[in-house]
Amino acid sequence: MKELFDLSGKVALVTGGTHGIGMACGKALAKAGAKLCVNDIDDAKLESCKAEYAKEGIEVYTINFNVCSEDGVDKGISTIEAEVGPIDILVNNAGIIKRVPILDMPIADFELVLNVDLVAPLILAKRVAPGMIKRRHGKIINMCSMMSVYGRQNVSAYAAAKGGLKLLTANMCCEWAKYGLQINGIGPGYIATEQTAPIRVGGHPFNDLVMTRTPANRWGEPEDVGNASLFLASKAADFVNGQVLYVDGGILANFGYVKGENDI
Numbered sequence: 001m002k003e004l005f006d007l008s009g010k011v012a013l014v015t016g017g018t019h020g021i022g023m024a025c026g027k028a029l030a031k032a033g034a035k036l037c038v039n040d041i042d043d044a045k046l047e048s049c050k051a052e053y054a055k056e057g058i059e060v061y062t063i064n065f066n067v068c069s070e071d072g073v074d075k076g077i078s079t080i081e082a083e084v085g086p087i088d089i090l091v092n093n094a095g096i097i098k099r100v101p102i103l104d105m106p107i108a109d110f111e112l113v114l115n116v117d118l119v120a121p122l123i124l125a126k127r128v129a130p131g132m133i134k135r136r137h138g139k140i141i142n143m144c145s146m147m148s149v150y151g152r153q154n155v156s157a158y159a160a161a162k163g164g165l166k167l168l169t170a171n172m173c174c175e176w177a178k179y180g181l182q183i184n185g186i187g188p189g190y191i192a193t194e195q196t197a198p199i200r201v202g203g204h205p206f207n208d209l210v211m212t213r214t215p216a217n218r219w220g221e222p223e224d225v226g227n228a229s230l231f232l233a234s235k236a237a238d239f240v241n242g243q244v245l246y247v248d249g250g251i252l253a254n255f256g257y258v259k260g261e262n263d264i
């Protein structure tokens with residue numbers, strides 16, 4: 001049974017894997033035996049993450065490229081292939097959010113969010129999938145969101161991107177599953193990271209909403225998502241394809257409840 005989750009000999013790339021959810025995914029995959037590569041656009045994060053990974057005995061290969069740049073991605077992946085090996089597991093994790101009302105959001109900002117959160121996963125997948133197809137195996141994991149299925153005020157660009165990413169995941173499955181690739185998404189709930197810090201820390205009222213919408217009654221931890229990435233990257237998920245695995249503490253199962261109602 002243990003061999004089902006053994007990633008020995010596999011090369012994994014986690015975009016934006018220098019902290020937060022990406023690092024949790026990277027740690028889970030590396031601890032299962034994968035050779036871990038992480039990218040980011042921020043050199044300081046790439047440098048600092050090495051010590052964090054090393055605390056858990058993980059030697060990480062780091063590389064800086066902008067996931068929105070076709071040329072940057074092509075050069076970055078070519079470097080990884082030359083210095084580490086062909087990529088077996090791609091986690092499209094890098095992402096941004098802008099919390100601005102539709103009427104106040106510049107189109108350029110909307111386009112930037114779409115480029116990072118939707119177009120970039122396509123750029124990465126288009127660059128990596130041909131090799132996976134040739135080798136007749138590969139795992140692609142696209143980091144979706146609650147906003148792959150819900151709207152919420154002020155996050156229109158993010159929801160449009162993450163909603164699109166859910167269906168792009170399905171379409172990658174439709175075209176590539178026949179070649180032995182498994183392409184799935186993970187839909188984290190509300191997770192305690194830098195991205196949600198502005199609506200989580202300092203007694204922000206959004207905490208009340210998260211508590212009443214999350215049956216598990218807590219913010220998720222990055223490791224909750226990392227564990228799901230290990231499952232989808234493993235042999236155990238070889239017949240799981242085109243799906244989004246929601247790691248949300250029950251949010252999608254719950255309309256909401258009155259705080260304190262039926263508490264025991």
Ligand SMILES: NC(=O)c1ccc[n+]([C@@H]2O[C@H](COP(=O)([O-])OP(=O)(O)OC[C@H]3O[C@@H](n4cnc5c(N)ncnc54)[C@H](O)[C@@H]3O)[C@@H](O)[C@H]2O)c1
Nearest residue numbers: 016020021040041066067093094095188190191193194195
């Ligand atoms: N935190 C949550 O509650 C939550 C929930 C659902 C989905 N997600 C998604 O999970 C992923 C990671 O979330 P997080 O909370 O860890 O985010 P984060 O903002 O803490 O980390 C994202 C990382 O991506 C990197 N990045 C941004 N743009 C890049 C680019 N153009 N090229 C390369 N790297 C780039 C950033 O430098 C950063 O290190 C994102 O896709 C996010 O949308 C987060």
Ligand SMILES: O=C(O)C(=O)C[C@H](O)[C@H](O)CO
Nearest residue numbers: 145146147155188189190196
């Ligand atoms: O709703 C927000 O403002 C968010 O930050 C969304 C979260 O990052 C996350 O994607 C929810 O799944």
